[in-house]
Amino acid sequence: MTSSATDHRRGPRRRGAELEEAILRAAREGLVERGYAALTMDWIAARARTSKAALYRRWNNRAELVVHAQGQLVRSLLSTPDTGAFASDMRALLRSLADLMDSEYGELLRAVLAEVTNSPELAAETRRQLFETGPGLVDEIYRRGIERGEVRPELRGTRAMTVAHDLLRNEFVTRGAPIADAVIEDILDTVYLPLVRAG
The missing domain is CATH 1.10.10.60 (Homeodomain-like)
Structure with missing residues (x-):
């Protein structure tokens, strides 16, 4: 290059x-x-x-183009896991997201986040576009979990539904990559699954 x-x-x-x-x-x-x-x-x-x-x-501006470029990369590399169970679906999704953060995308995400505080336009576009893909995949997994009676339906669409994704992103921002399996297990078993499981 x-x-x-x-x-x-x-x-x-x-x-x-x-x-x-x-x-x-x-x-x-x-x-x-x-x-x-x-x-x-x-x-x-x-x-x-x-x-x-x-x-x-x-694209209307530089921020929209840059963030769209990142989102397009994420969408091309991620898909919704379907293992037949909510917990294993979430585990597979978080592992895929963690691996993505340890790739070219992680470098791009870190570059954008470094500029977010200096550019209100970039910050707004990042919130609008970049953070939609992960939660969108979580929503699909959660919907199937509701159909199987595994999770609390009233939490769909709330902040609680995306807590696992948010904690993983926070781990990347504060500690970097790679993210170990033990971190994902801790997020799921200690925080997320007890929060959203039905019953």
């Missing part, structure tokens, strides 16, 4: 999904190489070999 965006202007122009993926990849690369504060829409456009107008046709 070269450090100069100018070198990436060469080559055939891309359109549609191919162009969008190139833009999102450029945003992720720029976040790692330059940091959010120094990353510009001009730089991303040059790295993706497209025009700045092509970026603004899809």
